[in-house]
Amino acid sequence: MIPVPGQHDRVYPFMAHSDYYYLTEQQSPGGVLAIDLADDSETPWRAFAPEVTQAHRTWEGDVSWEGAPLAELSAWLVERRGRAVVMLGCPVGGYGGGVDTKLSAELAEALLHARRVLDELEIGLMRKAAAATAAGHAYAHRVLTSGEAAGMTERQLQVEIEAEFFRNGADGTPYDTIVGSGPNAAVLHFAPGDRVISKGECVLVDSGASYKRYAGDVTRTWPVGGPTQTQRDVINIVIDSEEAGLAMCKPGVEWHDVHRRCSEVVLDGLIGLGALKGDAAEMVERGVAGLFFPHGVGHMIGLGVRGAGGRLPGRAPRKGPGGVGVRVDIPLEVGHGFTVEPGLYFIPGLIDVAETREKFGDAVQWGVVDSLRKEIQGVRIEDDVVITEGGCENLTAGIVKGLD
Ligand code: GLY
Ligand code: MN
Numbered sequence: 001m002i003p004v005p006g007q008h009d010r011v012y013p014f015m016a017h018s019d020y021y022y023l024t025e026q027q028s029p030g031g032v033l034a035i036d037l038a039d040d041s042e043t044p045w046r047a048f049a050p051e052v053t054q055a056h057r058t059w060e061g062d063v064s065w066e067g068a069p070l071a072e073l074s075a076w077l078v079e080r081r082g083r084a085v086v087m088l089g090c091p092v093g094g095y096g097g098g099v100d101t102k103l104s105a106e107l108a109e110a111l112l113h114a115r116r117v118l119d120e121l122e123i124g125l126m127r128k129a130a131a132a133t134a135a136g137h138a139y140a141h142r143v144l145t146s147g148e149a150a151g152m153t154e155r156q157l158q159v160e161i162e163a164e165f166f167r168n169g170a171d172g173t174p175y176d177t178i179v180g181s182g183p184n185a186a187v188l189h190f191a192p193g194d195r196v197i198s199k200g201e202c203v204l205v206d207s208g209a210s211y212k213r214y215a216g217d218v219t220r221t222w223p224v225g226g227p228t229q230t231q232r233d234v235i236n237i238v239i240d241s242e243e244a245g246l247a248m249c250k251p252g253v254e255w256h257d258v259h260r261r262c263s264e265v266v267l268d269g270l271i272g273l274g275a276l277k278g279d280a281a282e283m284v285e286r287g288v289a290g291l292f293f294p295h296g297v298g299h300m301i302g303l304g305v306r307g308a309g310g311r312l313p314g315r316a317p318r319k320g321p322g323g324v325g326v327r328v329d330i331p332l333e334v335g336h337g338f339t340v341e342p343g344l345y346f347i348p349g350l351i352d353v354a355e356t357r358e359k360f361g362d363a364v365q366w367g368v369v370d371s372l373r374k375e376i377q378g379v380r381i382e383d384d385v386v387i388t389e390g391g392c393e394n395l396t397a398g399i400v401k402g403l404d
């Protein structure tokens with residue numbers, strides 16, 4: 001438990017490491033899962049959990065954690081001195097000499113790869129998260145497209161969306177809800193505040209519900225009231241890009257290639273609007289896409305919003321197409337959970353830079369860009385999929401994304 005500085009007995013909310021939770025389904029602060037590699041019995045695993053005290057019962061109610069008392073861990077380790085003992089889901093230092101840190105890291109890596117493939121139980125939990133997520137987004141869609149949300153603050157909209165999640169089965173939110181209205185939609189992870197939403201602007205809502213720590217993560221971008229033609233065009237570019245990404249989600253496809261394809265569709269859309277000149281594929285490699293779509297096309301999802309993630313064993317870290325950071329670097333496999341979430345933003349910090357304008361002056365028609373951004377500043381469209389034999393199942397397909 002980590003104390004909040006200056007707040008006496010307050011601590012930050014505790015969240016057990018995903019590996020620990022995956023194997024024990026419990027959130028016991030300080031809990032440890034240890035395995036004696038020389039033990040060839042059926043149960044070489046040993047869970048140690050903090051003892052439930054009177055204080056726990058008084059302040060937190062009827063908590064119960066399975067496992068031997070944590071106080072017995074040291075003696076258990078001493079008995080095994082000289083044998084290979086590994087631990088998961090906890091900092092392995094600090095328990096004395098008995099723990100093999102190198103083997104613990106190798107086991108954690110192996111578990112990460114194993115956890116990438118979601119089983120039926122996990123997919124069931126994701127469906128529950130997706131259903132609650134859908135209810136919140138249905139509310140946002142209704143009040144934004146009808147114009148009813150005009151006059152609400154971003155914070156009010158956030159609270160109402162989250163209330164819908166909880167009314168519809170959620171037991172948490174896997175990340176802080178993002179509601180960016182008007183220019184705030186050009187901030188990738190904008191924290192909703194007291195800005196009042198107005199008719200005629202667009203609002204980006206990136207929000208999800210969770211259930212038993214399994215996550216939903218969905219983004220929609222809506223005009224408040226009817227869209228202008230420019231708003232419609234820009235939103236449709238991102239919808240087309242996302243659809244192209246979803247169509248690529250099949251076993252064997254490299255995640256970086258999904259990113260490349262989605263980037264090309266965004267640039268083709270901008271070419272269509274006269275904002276770019278040239279060949280989309282070449283411009284992606286040159287870094288033009290990164291000016292308008294500066295994040296990876298998605299991430300693994302499942303137990304937590306970032307799921308298991310990572311790279312294939314043996315793969316060195318590398319940037320994505322055109323130098324954009326695409327952290328996940330694996331080919332897709334049946335059972336993988338992914339978000340697909342391309343975006344198109346006009347971010348002042350990226351495009352209002354004199355050298356950038358000059359460097360890309362042959363490709364980017366800056367006058368057209370400046371005119372588009374008067375009406376719409378940021379769009380992202382995001383769904384959650386599970387890879388299947390024939391392609392993927394979009395768990396959040398029921399959440400409307402197209403403009404009427
Ligand atoms: N929902 C935040 C993200 O996708 O990064
Ligand atoms: Mn996401």
Ligand code: MN
Pocket residue numbers: 206207217218219341382
């Ligand atoms: Mn998201």
